[in-house]
Every structure is written in structure tokens, then in C-alpha cells.
Amino acid sequence: MSNQNDDSLIHSDDPRHPANLICTLCEQFFHNNWCTGTGGGISMKHPTTNHYYLAPSGVQKEQMKPEDIFVMDSQTLEYLRVPPKYKPSACTPLFLACYKKRNAGGIIHTHSQNADVCSLIFKDQLKIANIEQIKAIPSGNIDPTTGKDISLSFFDTLSIPIIENVAHEEDLIDSLNDVLDKNPHTCAVIVRRHGIFVWGPTIDKAKIYNEAIDYLMELAIKMYQLGIPTTCGIGEEKNYLK
Amino acid sequence: MSNQNDDSLIHSDDPRHPANLICTLCEQFFHNNWCTGTGGGISMKHPTTNHYYLAPSGVQKEQMKPEDIFVMDSQTLEYLRVPPKYKPSACTPLFLACYKKRNAGGIIHTHSQNADVCSLIFKDQLKIANIEQIKAIPSGNIDPTTGKDISLSFFDTLSIPIIENVAHEEDLIDSLNDVLDKNPHTCAVIVRRHGIFVWGPTIDKAKIYNEAIDYLMELAIKMYQLGIPTTCGIGEEKNYLK
Amino acid sequence: MSNQNDDSLIHSDDPRHPANLICTLCEQFFHNNWCTGTGGGISMKHPTTNHYYLAPSGVQKEQMKPEDIFVMDSQTLEYLRVPPKYKPSACTPLFLACYKKRNAGGIIHTHSQNADVCSLIFKDQLKIANIEQIKAIPSGNIDPTTGKDISLSFFDTLSIPIIENVAHEEDLIDSLNDVLDKNPHTCAVIVRRHGIFVWGPTIDKAKIYNEAIDYLMELAIKMYQLGIPTTCGIGEEKNYLK
Amino acid sequence: MSNQNDDSLIHSDDPRHPANLICTLCEQFFHNNWCTGTGGGISMKHPTTNHYYLAPSGVQKEQMKPEDIFVMDSQTLEYLRVPPKYKPSACTPLFLACYKKRNAGGIIHTHSQNADVCSLIFKDQLKIANIEQIKAIPSGNIDPTTGKDISLSFFDTLSIPIIENVAHEEDLIDSLNDVLDKNPHTCAVIVRRHGIFVWGPTIDKAKIYNEAIDYLMELAIKMYQLGIPTTCGIGEEKNYLK
Numbered sequence: 001m002s003n004q005n006d007d008s009l010i011h012s013d014d015p016r017h018p019a020n021l022i023c024t025l026c027e028q029f030f031h032n033n034w035c036t037g038t039g040g041g042i043s044m045k046h047p048t049t050n051h052y053y054l055a056p057s058g059v060q061k062e063q064m065k066p067e068d069i070f071v072m073d074s075q076t077l078e079y080l081r082v083p084p085k086y087k088p089s090a091c092t093p094l095f096l097a098c099y100k101k102r103n104a105g106g107i108i109h110t111h112s113q114n115a116d117v118c119s120l121i122f123k124d125q126l127k128i129a130n131i132e133q134i135k136a137i138p139s140g141n142i143d144p145t146t147g148k149d150i151s152l153s154f155f156d157t158l159s160i161p162i163i164e165n166v167a168h169e170e171d172l173i174d175s176l177n178d179v180l181d182k183n184p185h186t187c188a189v190i191v192r193r194h195g196i197f198v199w200g201p202t203i204d205k206a207k208i209y210n211e212a213i214d215y216l217m218e219l220a221i222k223m224y225q226l227g228i229p230t231t232c233g234i235g236e237e238k239n240y241l242k
Numbered sequence: 243m244s245n246q247n248d249d250s251l252i253h254s255d256d257p258r259h260p261a262n263l264i265c266t267l268c269e270q271f272f273h274n275n276w277c278t279g280t281g282g283g284i285s286m287k288h289p290t291t292n293h294y295y296l297a298p299s300g301v302q303k304e305q306m307k308p309e310d311i312f313v314m315d316s317q318t319l320e321y322l323r324v325p326p327k328y329k330p331s332a333c334t335p336l337f338l339a340c341y342k343k344r345n346a347g348g349i350i351h352t353h354s355q356n357a358d359v360c361s362l363i364f365k366d367q368l369k370i371a372n373i374e375q376i377k378a379i380p381s382g383n384i385d386p387t388t389g390k391d392i393s394l395s396f397f398d399t400l401s402i403p404i405i406e407n408v409a410h411e412e413d414l415i416d417s418l419n420d421v422l423d424k425n426p427h428t429c430a431v432i433v434r435r436h437g438i439f440v441w442g443p444t445i446d447k448a449k450i451y452n453e454a455i456d457y458l459m460e461l462a463i464k465m466y467q468l469g470i471p472t473t474c475g476i477g478e479e480k481n482y483l484k
Numbered sequence: 485m486s487n488q489n490d491d492s493l494i495h496s497d498d499p500r501h502p503a504n505l506i507c508t509l510c511e512q513f514f515h516n517n518w519c520t521g522t523g524g525g526i527s528m529k530h531p532t533t534n535h536y537y538l539a540p541s542g543v544q545k546e547q548m549k550p551e552d553i554f555v556m557d558s559q560t561l562e563y564l565r566v567p568p569k570y571k572p573s574a575c576t577p578l579f580l581a582c583y584k585k586r587n588a589g590g591i592i593h594t595h596s597q598n599a600d601v602c603s604l605i606f607k608d609q610l611k612i613a614n615i616e617q618i619k620a621i622p623s624g625n626i627d628p629t630t631g632k633d634i635s636l637s638f639f640d641t642l643s644i645p646i647i648e649n650v651a652h653e654e655d656l657i658d659s660l661n662d663v664l665d666k667n668p669h670t671c672a673v674i675v676r677r678h679g680i681f682v683w684g685p686t687i688d689k690a691k692i693y694n695e696a697i698d699y700l701m702e703l704a705i706k707m708y709q710l711g712i713p714t715t716c717g718i719g720e721e722k723n724y725l726k
Numbered sequence: 727m728s729n730q731n732d733d734s735l736i737h738s739d740d741p742r743h744p745a746n747l748i749c750t751l752c753e754q755f756f757h758n759n760w761c762t763g764t765g766g767g768i769s770m771k772h773p774t775t776n777h778y779y780l781a782p783s784g785v786q787k788e789q790m791k792p793e794d795i796f797v798m799d800s801q802t803l804e805y806l807r808v809p810p811k812y813k814p815s816a817c818t819p820l821f822l823a824c825y826k827k828r829n830a831g832g833i834i835h836t837h838s839q840n841a842d843v844c845s846l847i848f849k850d851q852l853k854i855a856n857i858e859q860i861k862a863i864p865s866g867n868i869d870p871t872t873g874k875d876i877s878l879s880f881f882d883t884l885s886i887p888i889i890e891n892v893a894h895e896e897d898l899i900d901s902l903n904d905v906l907d908k909n910p911h912t913c914a915v916i917v918r919r920h921g922i923f924v925w926g927p928t929i930d931k932a933k934i935y936n937e938a939i940d941y942l943m944e945l946a947i948k949m950y951q952l953g954i955p956t957t958c959g960i961g962e963e964k965n966y967l968k
Contacts, residue, residue: 037378037450037451038450039457111457113461120479132765132917133765154891154893167396167397209763212762212764214762215762215763219842234890234919278699279699281620363710363725365722408638411616433616434718435614435615437616520938521938523858523859523862595859597941597945600857605967650880651881677858679858
């Protein structure tokens with residue numbers, strides 16, 4: 001059995017160490033209004049040990065410290081370190097699903113108001129097309145020559161599936177698994193009246209995708225309010241203005 | 243008679259000491275536009291001495307220093323320390339009511355624009371249902387097994403009573419006492435065209451509740467503007483879109 | 485003739501010294517979107533020497549340094565110090581009018597978007613009533629017993645005159661003088677499609693008034709968008725909701 | 727052939743050195759929501775060597791370091807320094823066009839939401855008139871006596887051309903060259919559903935123009951939402967209010 005108070009796992013002078021980087025990102029996200037009131041969560045895989053680092057439940061995100069973080073063995077899913085004061089986040093099984101099904105390196109969950117509002121406006125999918133910022137999002141296709149991810153192009157349509165919320169966050173697992181299977185290319189899932197989950201091969205990529213998607217959700221809401229369909233053809237916007 | 247200049251009550255190297263924490267929170271709330279123009283106020287109980295620490299009247303909240311803070315004996319309600327420059331906040335009797343009737347550990351009063359606008363849209367109660375962030379708010383019920391607060395669930399409706407403002411803030415005391423009696427479970431009261439009072443068993447809980455409620459008020463206003471009733475059933479949103 | 489490079493006038497370790505405080509406030513106002521693109525301006529009277537300290541023209545407000553500041557003798561209106569790089573602000577004659585006619589201790593001029601939008605919605609006066617934050621604004625009346633300013637009460641109506649903009653900012657002087665004469669109690673003037681001037685007996689009071697008025701302008705715009713007249717009686721809001 | 731790892735080009739203690747200033751500005755712009763998700767870009771000419779300093783592709787703008795920056799010879803257009811990790815920005819040819827055709831000293835490219843929304847509302851030109859902040863923008867005319875730029879006056883109309891976006895950012899070069907030729911006085915071009923390019927004789931001027939234009943785009947959207955034409959005559963606003 002592992003020593004659950006192994007603090008060597010969370011102490012490092014390197015600002016890029018998961019225990020430090022998670023705290024930095026949580027503070028940044030708090031000031032974006034993405035995880036106030038202890039909402040939201042984050043997890044990343046240690047790039048060399050592959051351990052999962054997980055923010056706890058109920059912490060004030062702008063005040064999080066490395067000591068507050070859970071560390072989990074990515075093979076046995078056993079906790080290698082448990083913080084003295086906190087319980088595991090109810091997001092933990094959802095994060096594990098993203099690690100497993102998507103080989104994620106980092107996962108961000110926010111209570112972004114833009115996600116909430118998009119989930120009220122859109123039905124099963126948020127769709128938005130013909131916006132430059134879409135190019136920050138991977139298409140899910142791989143370039144056969146370079147082996148690298150191909151991004152969406154300006155003329156593509158970004159689709160993000162929306163699933164229904166449930167009473168207990170951990171019970172989202174079935175619909176999350178289902179939506180991941182049915183949308184093999186998506187790097188994000190909106191949970192209606194709740195928020196959004198975004199992941200990537202690294203925490204840096206997850207952060208970039210999350211910022212780009214939040215920007216696109218903000219713009220989608222503005223387009224809706226102007227009367228412009230978010231997938232309308234270029235040059236057709238003026239036909240829809242209220 | 244107590245020495246009203248007993249500065250030992252407000253000097254500490256501990257950032258969690260009430261005299262320091264109140265200043266940190268006021269600066270944070272100022273940058274949220276919750277207490278500009280000297281608006282708003284805050285008070286917390288010292289976790290060991292039980293003294294009440296109170297921000298003064300008329301101070302610029304982002305510039306507050308420990309020296310500006312009043313300290314009151316929680317039994318005699320006598321001031322143990324009076325800052326040289328300031329008068330007590332007109333909120334003081336309201337804070338005392340929350341301490342007494344709710345056994346609060348911390349109370350936050352903001353002039354949040356979201357509270358003002360909600361008080362213009364809603365009549366006697368702000369009601370909002372089926373939003374994940376509601377789960378940050380206590381239901382007022384206690385788990386009989388653990389003795390801990392039970393939070394609202396996702397499917398619950400959060401109700402926050404709205405009372406009418408009066409000319410002199412201290413005269414809110416009667417209607418505040420009345421609304422606290424009639425709404426034994428609420429952790430917040432909106433004052434129409436004025437702002438909001440939020441409290442909790444600790445200042446940390448009060449801060450979390452306040453952030454979650456402000457988030458929900460912001461979302462309630464957006465739902466109103468979209469035409470969606472804030473208590474509408476899940477899946478019915480699309481029927482209401484303007 | 486004075487030495488126009490007398491830097492002793494602008495060097496001090498005291499953060500409250502006008503040359504330092506003006507820089508601090510300009511940086512804060514920049515981040516409020518009140519003086520981006522070199523817009524806006526500020527001036528304060530030295531509390532002991534009575535010299536006028538004036539931010540220059542064309543400076544990036546978040547980068548201002550004490551060395552950039554003009555100092556003027558308040559009796560002779562002769563410059564005691566001229567910064568090497570900058571020209572005097574075109575606001576200077578307007579600030580001098582506020583010093584002379586209102587005995588101001590500090591004057592703030594912002595390009596607040598809320599002022600611009602209010603100037604498009606309202607005709608000759610911005611009027612707003614029955615909001616708690618109004619109590620931060622002086623009524624212009626003096627308490628005969630204490631000799632102190634009496635603030636507006638919750639049930640009062642705040643009125644801020646709006647004047648027309650002109651091609652050259654210094655040419656606002658005639659209409660500013662006129663509006664100051666006709667509105668002896670106002671502590672602020674909105675300039676249509678331009679911004680706002682706010683003053684007070686000290687720079688601290690000017691800052692507090694400016695924050696409170698900006699808050700009220702923001703709320704006035706929201707009330708306008710909801711269909712609620714900004715001076716409507718308490719309890720009548722619901723009759724107007726669109 | 728030059729040494730592409732010549733780090734002496736990017737190391738300086740001077741915060742105004744291009745390699746440092748670009749990083750400072752990128753961080754500031756990130757917090758304005760102008761270049762999240764690695765969007766946007768910036769370039770400036772070294773004031774003495776005339777080398778072009780260019781932010782790379784795909785960098786998180788708030789985390790950029792001098793080591794991440796490309797340096798190019800302004801005569802040969804050969805890279806003098808190439809950062810180890812990054813590729814050149816797809817904006818590079820567009821920046822070079824602004825350097826060449828406008829003798830720019832600095833160029834800023836943002837993904838400002840205000841630019842996106844203006845590009846949805848306006849057809850070929852964003853036009854806005856009779857706003858004080860317009861005076862921050864150069865008219866393109868030169869004072870024959872002083873040889874200095876003449877700014878737009880309050881009564882002038884600011885026009886910013888809008889061009890269509892393309893799949894690959896570098897392919898914007900033809901339409902950018904064309905629009906620069908046809909609009910010899912403009913200091914900015916909006917790219918529909920993409921963002922904005924703004925330049926000036928120095929990076930400071932480019933920053934000031936960009937801030938002023940973003941302010942004016944924000945106000946133009948608000949005027950549109952109120953029903954007021956952005957070029958309507960002074961005093962006619964009230965005829966249009968919805």
C-alpha cells in the first residue's frame with residue numbers, strides 16, 4: 001500500500017511541475033469567472049511519471065496550494081497522495097474517462113457562463129463556422145505524412161456535443177462515455193446548465209482549446225443575440241440582422 | 243471600560259487573521275465591482291476569541307488596512323478597538339442580526355450590480371432552478387447522520403428573499419429580522435436597488451456562497467434577457483427563446 | 485521666472501504625494517477602460533503647497549511616471565515644472581475652472597463608455613433615483629450644525645448635466661463655466677460623445693464620486709435596456725418591463 | 727549565412743527593448759481577451775538597428791519570453807534569429823506588407839471580439855463619427871508647417887476597411903496589399919470573422935491606435951444595439967432610439 005502522504009510528489013521548484021502548474025491555472029481561471037464558488041476542476045498527467053494530478057473538491061480555486069492536490073497512479077488508479085483536508089473531486093471519474101478514452105494529458109472543467117448560456121440556446125450540439133479562432137481546435141484527423149494533428153480550417157464547422165446534467169456529477173460518466181464514443185473527434189463536451197469539459201494531449205493544449213472554445217461560445221451568443229445563425233454562410237450575415 | 247486603541251487586536255503576521263483577511267477580501271471584492279465608491283461591507287468572527295471584526299464606514303475598500311478595522315466583543319457588543327479615522331459602518335446592526343439569528347462566522351455585503359438588476363426583475367424572491375452552481379448553496383437542512391449541512395441539489399430551486407430598501411441602512415434591521423424569521427434556511431437576502439447580504443458559518447463559506455449566488459444572479463439576468471424563465475423545466479428552454 | 489525643471493516638486497517617497505498618487509490612479513483607471521488610447525486626464529491640488537499637479541497630454545496612462553507631470557502655481561497659474569517630453573493636457577483650462585468655481589481638491593476626467601452611452605440615451609441631464617449608491621454623492625447642501633457636506637439620500641434623484649462636445653477640448657470652457665453656474669450643486673458634468681468630469685474637495689472624494697457615478701451610469705443603461713425609467717417610483721419597475 | 731541562434735539580439739535589461747516590450751504587450755493584450763488561445767500577433771522594428779522583431783506562431787501570449795522571438799533583417803528579410811521551439815507566425819508576410827507600404831514601426835494583430843462583431847454588422851467599412859476618442863487616430867494628412875501627423879477631429883468620420891478572411895492567413899496578402907493601396911490613410915484593417923490589424927510609426931503609436939479603435943468598435947456595437955447609426959448627426963441620436 002502506498003504512503004498517501006508522500007509530499008515529495010507535490011514539492012518542486014519548477015513552475016511547470018503539475019502541482020505548481022495546476023495552482024497557477026486555477027488562479028488564472030478563477031479570475032476568468034470560470035471557477036468561482038469552488039466550481040470547476042482540473043487534472044493533468046505528469047509528463048514523465050504519468051501520475052494523474054487532481055485538484056480536490058470544494059477548494060477556493062484562486063487559493064489552491066500544491067499541498068491540496070491528489071496524486072494517482074495512472075495504472076492502478078490508486079491514490080499515491082491524499083491531501084489531509086480535502087475530498088476527491090466528483091469530477092474524478094470523468095477525468096479518468098478522458099484520460100482513458102482520449103489519451104488526454106490534461107483536462108479542464110469550468111463553469112463558464114458562456115457554456116451555460118450556449119447550452120440554453122443550442123440543442124444537442126454547439127455549432128459555429130467560419131471564424132478564424134476555430135483554427136485553434138483540432139479536427140481529430142492526423143496528417144498522414146507528419147503524424148501531427150490537423151486543425152480545423154476557417155471554413156469548417158466546429159461542433160461540440162451537449163449532454164444533459166445529472167444530480168451527482170460522478171453519474172455523468174455513462175453519458176460522457178457515450179458521447180465520447182459517438183463523437184470520436186471532439187476535444188470538448190458541454191454539460192447543459194453546468195459547464196464544459198475540455199481536454200488535450202497536454203495541459204497546454206487543453207488550456208489553448210479551452211480558451212479558444214470559450215471565445216467561440218462568447219461570439220456564438222453575440223451572434224445569436226444579433227439574429228445571425230452561427231453557421232450562416234459568409235456574406236449572408238446581413239440578411240439576418242434584426 | 244476597554245482600551246479602544248488596543249492595536250494588538252489587529253496586528254498579526256498571519257494572512258488568515260481577521261484584520262488581514264478582511265483587507266484581502268475587500269480588495270478582491272473591489273476589483274469585482276462589488277464595493278466601489280466605498281459601497282458594501284464585511285465582518286467576520288475571530289475563530290478563537292469570537293470577537294467581531296468589522297470594516298468601517300466610508301473607506302475605499304481596495305485601500306483598507308488592518309488599522310481601519312473595528313473590533314467588538316461578541317458578548318457585550320462593546321467596541322474593543324475603534325480606528326482613529328473612521329465611523330462604524332451603518333451595516334453594523336445588520337451584521338449583528340446575522341451573527342445572532344444565524345450564528346454566522348462571516349458576513350459579506352456587496353453592491354453587486356447583479357443584485358440590483360435582479361431586484362428590478364424579480365418581485366419578492368429571486369428563484370433559479372436546475373443549474374449546477376446551485377449545489378454550492380446550503381439547503382438549510384442538516385444530515386442527521388453526519389451533522390453536516392446538506393447542499394441544494396441540481397434539481398432544487400434556490401430562493402433568495404428580496405426586501406425593500408430604506409433611507410437609513412441601520413433601519414433595515416426590522417425587515418431583515420423579519421425576513422430571517424420567515425426564511426429560516428436562506429443564507430442571503432437581496433435588498434432592492436441596494437445590494438445583497440450573504441453569510442455563512444465561516445468567512446470562507448460566506449465568500450463561496452456569495453460568489454456562487456453572484457454567478458447565479460448573473461445567469462438569471464441572462465436567462466431573463468433570452469426570455470427563459472429561471473425556474474423553467476429542463477428541456478423546456480427552447481420553447482421560450484425570443 | 486521659475487525653474488521649469490524643478491524635479492524636487494515631483495520626487496517623494498510618499499505614495500500619497502500628488503506626483504505618485506496621480507500615477508497610481510491613472511494606472512487603476514486605465515484598467516477600468518476609462519482612459520485607454522491616452523484618453524482622459526487627472527489633476528490634484530497639493531494638500532499643503534496648494535500647487536496644481538496635472539497629467540500631461542498624450543501619455544499612455546498606465547505607464548505614467550512622476551517625471552511626466554506638470555506642476556502649476558495655484559495663484560499665478562504659472563508652471564513651476566514642465567516635463568521635458570510632453571505638452572499640457574487640453575483639459576487644463578477645464579480643470580482650472582473646477583478649481584476656481586468649485587474649490588476642488590482633485591478632478592478626474594474619463595472617457596468612460598458608460599458616460600458616452602448615457603449621453604446618447606439622455607438629453608440634458610442624466611437622472612437616476614432610488615438607488616443606494618446615490619448616497620455616495622454630495623447633495624451640495626451643508627449641514628448647518630456640523631458644517632459638513634450632506635449626501636444625497638436613497639429617495640433623492642441624482643441629476644448630472646450633459647453638455648455638448650466641441651472640436652477643441654479647451655473650447656469646452658464656456659459651456660463648462662455656464663453649466664457650473666447653472667448647476668451649483670453638481671460634482672460632475674457629462675460631455676456628450678466624449679466622457680465625464682468629476683471633482684471633489686479632495687482627490688479621494690473625487691475618486692469615490694467618480695466610481696459611484698460610473699456605477700450609477702452602468703445601472704442606468706441596464707435599466708434603460710430593460711425598459712425601466714431611471715426615475716420610476718419604487719415598486720413601479722414591474723409595470724415597465726419589456 | 728547568419729547565425730540563427732544569435733541570442734544577443736533578444737537579451738537586454740531595457741524593458742523598452744523590442745524583445746522585452748513585445749512580451750509585456752502580449753501579456754497585456756492577453757488579459758484584454760485580444761489574443762487568447764494563441765490568437766493574434768505583434769511585431770515591432772528595433773528603433774536603432776531597424777531589425778524586425780516578431781512573435782512566433784502558436785505561443786501562449788501571456789507566457790511569451792524573449793527567447794521565443796524571431797528577429798529579421800529589414801533589408802534582406804533574412805532571419806537573424808530563430809527561436810528553437812517555434813515556427814514563424816502566419817502573420818509574418820502581412821506584417822512585412824505594413825512595414826513596406828506604410829513604413830510602420832510597430833504592428834498589432836488581435837482577435838478582438840469587437841472586431842469580429844463589427845465585421846458582422848458593417849459591410850465594407852466600419853464608420854463612426856462624432857466621438858471624442860476618434861481624435862486619437864491619425865487622419866493621414868501631414869501638417870505642412872510642422873511636418874507632423876494631423877489627427878482626425880471630433881467631427882470627422884473614422885473609416886476602417888473590412889476585408890474578407892481566407893483559409894490561410896498568409897494568403898490575406900493580396901487583399902491586404904489591395905486595401906492598403908485603396909485606403910492610403912488608414913492605420914487599420916478589419917478582417918471579417920477574424921480580427922484586426924493596426925499599425926503606426928512606432929509600437930507606442932500602434933498600441934494607442936489599437937486601444938482607441940477597440941474602444942470605438944465597442945461603442946459602435948453599443949450604438950448599433952440601441953438603434954443609433956454610428957454616423958448619425960449630433961443631436962439626432964434620440965430620433966433613432968428603439
